[in-house]
Amino acid sequence: MALWSLMRWRRPRAERRYPVPLTMHQLWMVSLSAPVSRDRNASRTTLYPFTRIDDDAARRWLADQWEITSREKLIGRLDRLARTGYRARAHQLVGVSPLAWDAALYVDITRRGFGCGMIGEADAWTALKNIVPTVAKTYASWHEYADHYLLGRKVWRDGLRGIPEADLPDSQAVADAHLRALLDPADRASPWHLAPWDAIYDPDHAR
Template sequence: MALFRWKRRGPKAARRYPVPLTTHQLWMVSLSAPVSRDKGASRTTLYPYARIDDDSARRWLADQWEITSREQLVDRLDELSRSGYRARAYRLTGVAPLAWDAALYVDIARRGFGCGLIGEGDAWTALKNIVPAVARTYSSWQEYADHYLLGRQVWREGLRGSEDSELPASQAVADAHLRALLDTENRSSPWNQAPWDTISHPDRTR
């Protein structure tokens, strides 16, 4: 008989971080919602998972980004904020999809916080740094989603020799995930909980 080693589930992240996000904080976290497709992902907390799983955050950063130190994390965030993938996209399409880089930026910052490479205060500072550029570039989550998909398509086309099925998620999966986020009837979507104009109004508790 085959033996299976079950991974012990960590406590709910809400127990470690019980204070709910303010409306501005939820909006900032929601910038990474297109990337947060995993079943165990949290889209309404700074911590990236619904349950505490620091090892997964650490492995993801190392495997996907070759980030294993605070310095590497900071350098990657700086690169994404300054040019990222949108520079290449602009050369190919004439459009610089900031949304793709912003989603990756926030995702990396949250995972860096999740595995302890940066503290909570530094993570929020990182997220706040990307807000002005995003807020003045887009006027809705729909526009943000459209540019995210454009950036993803340029990135995917750059992975020559890779089949779509070998990527972290197929384009069809990414499309479906964004449709769910934009669905006005989807109460669990953070984009419905924090509409786009939220960031333009005074912050408040939720």
């Protein structure tokens, strides 16, 4: 086993630092970022973004992918994603505003910001709650959410022209397969089955 892999497995699991299980509404909000959370270390059932504690990884990712290196930059990026995001460009190109793409990124960035300590737990939940009304009234199912996520991702990826193929993000086929897995009725561990779409319209409760 590689040294980095061995060190990762020696890190404590996220549930040990944050032992209280999420409520149904909390899991629903976290699950908005499930399309983005494709790597093996990602957690889809905790506010913390990884299965094992790795604050430095969250900090590096924010800096490398979004040039977010402070709380102020994090809040600014979240505000832009909430107000316009990439859906404004998508609407110009295809006539549709895929809110799901921006919402998934918004939740992913919020979780990583919490993961590296740029924002506290209470602020992270507040940030997630801020987008719930818009997302909940825009879609009626995880299927609809998934379709718009894939549309937004395609418009975004198609705009990365001039970048060497080796440096491009995963292909659309990879993202599509991941979404199919999340929606697969046979996968009872999928967060989208653990927190059905309609759960956000009902009173919150412990799982």
